[in-house]
Amino acid sequence: MAQRTLEMQVRKPHEGSAIVDVKGDITGASEDILMDAYNQAEGARAIILNFEGLDYMNSGGIGLLVTLLVRAKRQHQKIFAFGLTEHYRQIFELTRLDDAIGIYATEADAVAAVNS
Amino acid sequence: MSSSQEPRTDGQQTKVDGKRPEVTQPPEIVLGEGAPEVIPESEIPEEVVPPEISARDAANWAKQISTLSVHDVSAEAVNKNVDGKRVNSPIQGFGKMWQKTYRVRLVGCDASPEEVIATWKENFPKFWPANNRFFGPLTGIAPGEVAVLNLALPGRLKLSTGVLVLYADEESFTLMTPQGHMFAGWITFSAFPKDGVPVAQAQVLMRANDPMYEVGLGLGGHKKEDVFWAHTLASLASHLGSEGEVETNVVCVDKKRQWSKAGNIWHNAAIRSGFYAMGAPGRAARRRFSP
Numbered sequence: 530m531a532q533r534t535l536e537m538q539v540r541k542p543h544e545g546s547a548i549v550d551v552k553g554d555i556t557g558a559s560e561d562i563l564m565d566a567y568n569q570a571e572g573a574r575a576i577i578l579n580f581e582g583l584d585y586m587n588s589g590g591i592g593l594l595v596t597l598l599v600r601a602k603r604q605h606q607k608i609f610a611f612g613l614t615e616h617y618r619q620i621f622e623l624t625r626l627d628d629a630i631g632i633y634a635t636e637a638d639a640v641a642a643v644n645s
Numbered sequence: 646m647s648s649s650q651e652p653r654t655d656g657q658q659t660k661v662d663g664k665r666p667e668v669t670q671p672p673e674i675v676l677g678e679g680a681p682e683v684i685p686e687s688e689i690p691e692e693v694v695p696p697e698i699s700a701r702d703a704a705n706w707a708k709q710i711s712t713l714s715v716h717d718v719s720a721e722a723v724n725k726n727v728d729g730k731r732v733n734s735p736i737q738g739f740g741k742m743w744q745k746t747y748r749v750r751l752v753g754c755d756a757s758p759e760e761v762i763a764t765w766k767e768n769f770p771k772f773w774p775a776n777n778r779f780f781g782p783l784t785g786i787a788p789g790e791v792a793v794l795n796l797a798l799p800g801r802l803k804l805s806t807g808v809l810v811l812y813a814d815e816e817s818f819t820l821m822t823p824q825g826h827m828f829a830g831w832i833t834f835s836a837f838p839k840d841g842v843p844v845a846q847a848q849v850l851m852r853a854n855d856p857m858y859e860v861g862l863g864l865g866g867h868k869k870e871d872v873f874w875a876h877t878l879a880s881l882a883s884h885l886g887s888e889g890e891v892e893t894n895v896v897c898v899d900k901k902r903q904w905s906k907a908g909n910i911w912h913n914a915a916i917r918s919g920f921y922a923m924g925a926p927g928r929a930a931r932r933r934f935s936p
Contacts, residue, residue: 557833557835557848584700584701585700585701585702586702587702587705587812587814587817588811588812588817588819588831588833589817589833589835592831592833592848592850595734595735595736595850596744596850596898598736599742599898599899602899603899614700616700616703616706617700619708619709620706620709622709623706623707623709623710623732623811624732624734624811624821625731625732625733625734625736625737626734626736628734628736628737629736
């Protein structure tokens with residue numbers, strides 16, 4: 530099996546929110562990278578996940594997003610997402626993650642939602 | 646599979662063995678007598694229109710659905726509490742959130758992870774404890790398929806519920822539960838090598854669906870579930886010629902209960918299965934006296 534890769538960069542261009550740029554594959558093996566990114570976003574009241582670079586995700590990856598949501602909820606943080614392709618948007622709807630993650634088309638829309 | 650192994654989908658030609666492929670000019674097309682009739686784009690059937698370029702995992706996921714629908718299931722199955730239900734992720738559940746991992750090292754087995762998963766999918770119902778039935782579709786475990794479960798409850802009651810095959814690839818598959826099931830969430834079955842030995846794993850991410858199930862899990866339900874999956878993994882190991890010991894690891898991911906989801910009890914499949922069982926004598930009488 531080929532090694533699947535994932536990179537996450539955390540930016541804080543706006544006060545109170547952190548943007549996590551996801552690039553690569555999210556699987557059950559991505560926990561350390563995802564939680565490291567989450568820790569870098571410490572202090573932000575909203576975490577915005579940029580999925581424009583998402584290349585692959587399996588059910589283990591969806592499970593990790595659920596545990597990320599739980600951690601964020603404990604810290605009274607909200608999670609937003611943008612840049613999902615139609616395919617991944619449908620997966621978020623199927624798994625009902627969209628009940629808890631605000632999904633937007635662009636970064637500007639997501640940032641506007643955080644500030645509204 | 647790495648992305649470099651994927652065929653190109655951008656229409657560009659790729660070098661093969663370092664040589665540029667020969668480029669030939671397409672023949673000139675002249676429309677006239679005998680030429681096929683040009684069909685307006687609006688009249689082209691939908692399936693002929695090229696679809697959006699698929700993601701690498703597109704074939705592994707169930708297609709989007711609003712509610713479950715059971716097809717091609719055995720006549721033996723009590724098919725209740727599945728049709729028309731929505732699936733529930735742990736976000737929609739009520740109780741504490743748990744991640745339970747059951748794992749067995751398949752010592753003495755030289756099967757690849759793909760072979761372990763193929764065997765598991767093919768024989769999935771056979772590995773379950775007695776009196777618990779999994780009625781999968783005739784087409785087997787594939788993304789989007791819905792299976793009916795008839796599970797043993799105390800007092801000879803049978804709980805009828807189901808699962809959706811949310812995801813399936815060569816090395817894993819995931820079942821997601823509907824409204825009314827004991828828990829909201831999913832179970833991922835996977836296989837992978839560790840220290841040169843194949844390992845089979847079942848991992849549950851769940852919350853009890855409603856307050857009644859939450860009480861039930863506290864009063865022995867969790868233990869029963871642990872025994873259930875340990876039995877399943879031991880059966881798989883035995884089928885593959887191994888006698889590995891099943892390890893269980895339980896983590897409470899969220900101690901808080903989601904009281905806003907207490908109303909899930911309306912869909913409770915145990916209560917509904919109980920009412921269905923109570924109606925059995927009446928149904929039998931109607932069958933006997935109906936013309």
